[in-house]
Amino acid sequence: MTTRTTAPVALVTGASSGIGEATALELAEAGYTVYAAARRVERMAHLIESGIRTISMDVTDDASMQEGVNKIIAESGRIDVLVNNAGYGSYGALEDVPMAEARHQFEVNVFGAARLTQLVLPHLRVNRAGKIVNITSMGGKIHTPLGAWYHATKFALEAISDCLRLEVKPFGIDVIVIEPGGIKSEWAGIAAGKVRAVSSDGPYAAQGNAVADSLSSESTQRRSSPPELIARTIRKAVTARKANTRYAVGFGAKPMIFLHQVLPDRTFDTLMRRVTGVPSA
Known part of the structure; x- marks a missing residue:
């Protein structure tokens, strides 16, 4: 049975850690009814203590996304804010990265966000209001060594956001892009692991090891900003x-x-070569 809430409702993906987790807590504190979505629901158990509702959602699984959105509408009767935060970084030389991995990064970082937006938009249009927040990256505006596929996804999400903003303006819906820089989270470790897996030996070994070392170095983590900074911006x-x-x-x-x-x-x-320690020759 639908119980229409007077509090605005927010759906945040990738909420099991990092920016997504911090954003769920921040929006709950701001008075939103927050649905925190991720594949690993068990990692979000502590969010329930803050009044946050957790749901299982895999942004590469259409049925999972449909079920999640339907659950929110059934319980709360509305969605006011969608934060497309789910994503990861997969680094490696273009020649080395298997196409299956390249496609998977697009499925998570681009197509997942786009499909979830499709599912949420009808509910935003009914209210003739709402905000879609797409978490891209400074990597959606710049390029770094061995980051071809990651940057491609973030450039794509930037373009989608701009086009979508034009499309949905007549319905009172806004589209906002958040471009984080270096953040203390699991992202860097995952990206470093990915580049080591595919480009730590062979013709791109010098570049691969340099990029992996740069991503996972203590100095990089020390300089990086806390995810709470991004959450407050959202x-x-x-x-x-x-x-x-x-x-x-x-x-x-x-x-x-x-x-x-x-x-x-x-x-x-x-x-960029100097920043990442990649040799020029």
């Missing part, structure tokens, strides 16, 4: 009367995006 965006279209936030995001805009391509290439 809260600011979804509660604003008129939000910005984009928020670049977190370690390195604004300066790196700026440098990519003003530097010649080959100069930026040199900078």
Whole structure:
């Protein structure tokens, strides 16, 4: 039986850790009825103590997403905010990364977000209001060594967000892009593991090991921003009367995006090789 709540309802994907977890807590504190979604529901048990409702959702499984959205509508009667946060980084030389892995990264980072948006939009249009928040990355504006597939997904989600913003404006719906920089989370460790798995030997070994070491280094983690910073930015965006279209936030995001805009391509290439420790020859 549907019980229409007066509190705004938010769905946050990838909520078992990092930015998603912090965002679920932040929006709950702001008075939202929050549905935290992830594949590993057991890792979200502590969120229930904060009044957050947890649901199992795999953004590569259409039935899973449909069931999740239907559950929210059945219980709360509405969805006001969708935060597409689920995603991961898979690094490796283009020549080395299996196409199956490339496709999977697109399934998670792009098609999952797009399909969930399709499922949620009819409910936002009924209310003629709502916000869709897509978590891209400063990696949606810049490029780094051995990050071809990851950056491709984030560039794609940036483009989808811009087109979608035009499409849904007549229905009172806004689309907001969050572009995090370096964040303390599981992301860097996963990305480092991926690049080591495919490019730690062979012709790209020097680059692969340098990128993996850079991603997992103590100095990188020390400089990285806490996920709570991104969560507070998301809260600011979804509660604003008129939000910005984009928020670049977190370690390195604004300066790196700026440098990519003003530097010649080959100069930026040199900078990225130096930052990641990748040899030029």
